[in-house]
Amino acid sequence: MTVTALWWAVIFSGLYHGVNPGMGWPLAVSAALMERKKSAMPKALTMLAAGHFLAMIVILLPFSLMFFLTDNEREFRIGAGVLVVAMGVYLLINRRHPKILARVHPAKLGLWSFLAATAHGAGLMLVPIFLGICGLLEPGNITDTGHAAAQQLMSSNVTTALLVAAAHTLAMTGIGAAIAVFVYFWFGLKFISKSWFNLDLVWAFSLVFVGAFGIYSAYAGHH
Amino acid sequence: MNRPMRPDPTFHASPKLAMEAPPENFAFTVMLGKDSSQHDGIAVVDLREGSETYGQIVHTVMTPTTGDEFHHFGWNACSSSLSPLSGHAFLERRYLIVPGIRSSRIYIFDVKEPLEAKIHKVIEPEELFRKTGYSRPHTIHCGPEGIYVSTLGGGGPDGTDGPPGIFIMDCETFEIIGKYEMDRGKQDKHYDFWWNLPQDYMVSSEWALPPQYENGVIPEDLLSNKYGHSIHFWDLRARKNIQTMDFGENYQMALEIRPAHDPTKSYGFCGVVVDTTNLQGAIFTWWRDEDGKWQSKKTITIDPRPEDPENLPELLKGFGAVPPLVTDIDLSLDDKYLYVACWGLGEMHQYDVSDPMNPVLNGKVELGGIGRRTKHPNGKEFIYGPQMVEISRDGKRVYWTNSLYSSWDDQFYPDQEGGQMVMAQVGDDGSFALDPDFYINFPEGSRAHQIRLEGGDCSTDSFCYPSA
Numbered sequence: 001m002t003v004t005a006l007w008w009a010v011i012f013s014g015l016y017h018g019v020n021p022g023m024g025w026p027l028a029v030s031a032a033l034m035e036r037k038k039s040a041m042p043k044a045l046t047m048l049a050a051g052h053f054l055a056m057i058v059i060l061l062p063f064s065l066m067f068f069l070t071d072n073e074r075e076f077r078i079g080a081g082v083l084v085v086a087m088g089v090y091l092l093i094n095r096r097h098p099k100i101l102a103r104v105h106p107a108k109l110g111l112w113s114f115l116a117a118t119a120h121g122a123g124l125m126l127v128p129i130f131l132g133i134c135g136l137l138e139p140g141n142i143t144d145t146g147h148a149a150a151q152q153l154m155s156s157n158v159t160t161a162l163l164v165a166a167a168h169t170l171a172m173t174g175i176g177a178a179i180a181v182f183v184y185f186w187f188g189l190k191f192i193s194k195s196w197f198n199l200d201l202v203w204a205f206s207l208v209f210v211g212a213f214g215i216y217s218a219y220a221g222h223h
Numbered sequence: 224m225n226r227p228m229r230p231d232p233t234f235h236a237s238p239k240l241a242m243e244a245p246p247e248n249f250a251f252t253v254m255l256g257k258d259s260s261q262h263d264g265i266a267v268v269d270l271r272e273g274s275e276t277y278g279q280i281v282h283t284v285m286t287p288t289t290g291d292e293f294h295h296f297g298w299n300a301c302s303s304s305l306s307p308l309s310g311h312a313f314l315e316r317r318y319l320i321v322p323g324i325r326s327s328r329i330y331i332f333d334v335k336e337p338l339e340a341k342i343h344k345v346i347e348p349e350e351l352f353r354k355t356g357y358s359r360p361h362t363i364h365c366g367p368e369g370i371y372v373s374t375l376g377g378g379g380p381d382g383t384d385g386p387p388g389i390f391i392m393d394c395e396t397f398e399i400i401g402k403y404e405m406d407r408g409k410q411d412k413h414y415d416f417w418w419n420l421p422q423d424y425m426v427s428s429e430w431a432l433p434p435q436y437e438n439g440v441i442p443e444d445l446l447s448n449k450y451g452h453s454i455h456f457w458d459l460r461a462r463k464n465i466q467t468m469d470f471g472e473n474y475q476m477a478l479e480i481r482p483a484h485d486p487t488k489s490y491g492f493c494g495v496v497v498d499t500t501n502l503q504g505a506i507f508t509w510w511r512d513e514d515g516k517w518q519s520k521k522t523i524t525i526d527p528r529p530e531d532p533e534n535l536p537e538l539l540k541g542f543g544a545v546p547p548l549v550t551d552i553d554l555s556l557d558d559k560y561l562y563v564a565c566w567g568l569g570e571m572h573q574y575d576v577s578d579p580m581n582p583v584l585n586g587k588v589e590l591g592g593i594g595r596r597t598k599h600p601n602g603k604e605f606i607y608g609p610q611m612v613e614i615s616r617d618g619k620r621v622y623w624t625n626s627l628y629s630s631w632d633d634q635f636y637p638d639q640e641g642g643q644m645v646m647a648q649v650g651d652d653g654s655f656a657l658d659p660d661f662y663i664n665f666p667e668g669s670r671a672h673q674i675r676l677e678g679g680d681c682s683t684d685s686f687c688y689p690s691a
Contacts, residue, residue, distance in 0.1 A: 021307055021312070022307050022310070023307070026236075026307055027308065030421065033487070033688060033689045034487055034689060036487070036691075095226070096395070099368065101308065102308070102309060102368040102460070103367075106422075106460075116310070189236035189237050189240060189688050190236070190240060192236045192305060192688070193229075193234055193235070193305055197229065198226055198227065198228045198229065198313045200226065200313070
């Protein structure tokens with residue numbers, strides 16, 4: 001597994017989240033139609049992106065700190081993988097919809113996007129990939145090489161977390177915006193029901209798969 | 224919990240797409256037992272074009288209980304599911320939630336296969352009382368938090384212990400979740416409600432408290448203006464009453480709430496049964512002004528008809544006139560035509576409401592009615608008057624039935640008994656006339672009440688995208 005491949009995984013997961021109407025692109029179409037102006041669409045997309053980015057960050061940042069602090073890198077990565085698998089299994093068993101989403105005011109798209117991504121474990125899906133990148137970016141087997149080096153490593157982990165969240169969100173928003181624009185200008189509203197597939201199970205299995213990958217790569221990376 | 228892979232084909236993003244969808248194949252109509260010894264049920268009416276049994280009841284599902292008084296009902300899911308905000312795009316439009324307005328028992332019918340429709344679940348009254356403190360469930364709408372149900376009664380044997388309100392049910396398990404309201408403001412009576420989902424407002428109306436209607440209308444209460452005459456505007460998701468609007472105490476019984484279907488619009492209509500100063504029926508247009516405050520104006524009045532007291536029921540003899548009694552209204556999906564049932568007069572009015580502030584009477588059908596008993600074009604009698612009205616999605620067919628509420632039927636039409644469902648055709652030019660061949664006589668002992676059309680109709684679906 002190379003760093004490049006993992007970055008592609010980050011991009012791919014963004015595209016995967018972005019094409020799913022459940023992550024919000026129809027709301028950008030709706031906003032433009034409701035306000036009768038095209039400029040409402042980029043505004044809505046920005047709010048959706050901000051909420052999604054935040055949902056990634058609140059998961060990835062704590063993991064980047066913990067990853068830095070832990071002495072047992074491999075066990076930590078295995079634990080993170082198990083957590084992601086557990087989230088997938090939870091979503092497989094509990095097929096109910098998160099009720100909290102229904103209480104959000106329709107204009108608060110940022111908040112909605114944050115809650116929707118969090119409730120579906122969208123941030124967790126990135127954790128094994130993110131940790132994989134962090135692991136590969138470490139210069140050899142870093143032991144105690146001094147305070148400065150540690151600080152550098154930590155800030156590099158944080159930077160990586162921000163970059164992963166940004167790349168993922170950018171990919172998600174890009175594809176979502178493209179679909180929204182096509183629906184608004186060419187395809188028409190019928191496309192919304194035509195293109196919507198039930199990804200609940202696929203999504204839950206994706207979490208299980210990514211989590212399992214995290215566990216596997218934790219082992220493989222240290223052999 | 225098996226969910227389909229695609230959204231239900233009867234979910235439409237906009238009212239316009241719903242109008243362009245295939246026409247209805249079936250109607251589901253409430254069968255109301257004429258007295259408490261009869262069972263209520265749902266009649267399935269065949270509306271498939273070219274079918275040998277077109278315009279006939281092809282299946283009925285009767286309840287094992289009696290005395291429920293089925294009245295209004297609704298779907299477990301509708302086009303509102305197509306908003307990502309709701310988080311449940313993959314519900315099926317499959318179940319009808321049918322409350323007993325008298326018993327407070329709620330039946331869930333599975334109508335996936337209309338010809339094999341069956342009872343799916345029963346919620347006993349005690350469960351409703353325990354979980355909500357409400358009784359006498361009425362209007363059903365599916366929305367962001369699940370299924371919303373309005374009630375006419377509070378707790379206690381006569382439903383006056385605490386105000387009535389709305390409760391929420393889970394849209395998949397049909398478990399009662401609990402009360403909707405966090406701040407009900409001045410609202411102390413209830414009837415109908417509907418909303419605009421993207422604009423996040425809800426409007427609710429008032430009929431009366433249970434002792435005022437269960438054993439018939441109470442003339443003293445009516446003449447002293449004690450029935451409901453206000454509507455309430457709510458912050459839908461915050462569950463708060465933001466404004467109560469009093470039409471004036473003489474506007475007795477503010478019933479059906481019909482918001483414009485296009486979610487970009489911030490107006491709607493409410494029908495008032497009777498103005499006690501002159502016996503007129505009235506329609507109010509309500510709208511939100513530029514400052515965000517709700518306003519209303521009486522935009523339609525319908526005059527009473529003078530009548531020989533000899534032809535009038537006891538209740539009306541002293542007035543020497545037939546009040547229109549506006550008991551139901553319905554708005555076509557293009558927000559163009561408002562149909563107004565005048566249950567007393569025996570008329571169905573069609574108003575062009577393209578300009579909601581200046582409705583124009585465009586068409587009228589006379590059928591039944593107090594002291595007039597206009598016959599159907601097929602020569603048969605129509606019992607009572609036009610009451611619950613439902614419009615096809617494409618706006619070309621308008622169906623209606625005849626019963627209002629058991630004890631009120633007996634009061635206003637003491638010498639009549641029966642159930643009928645008829646249909647009027649609407650031409651491309653807006654012409655409005657009864658179809659002489661569509662006339663369903665309900666089985667002996669059953670009256671007919673609300674109609675729901677397979678795949679949705681003009682008083683069920685809430686749309687989250689504009690028609691543009």
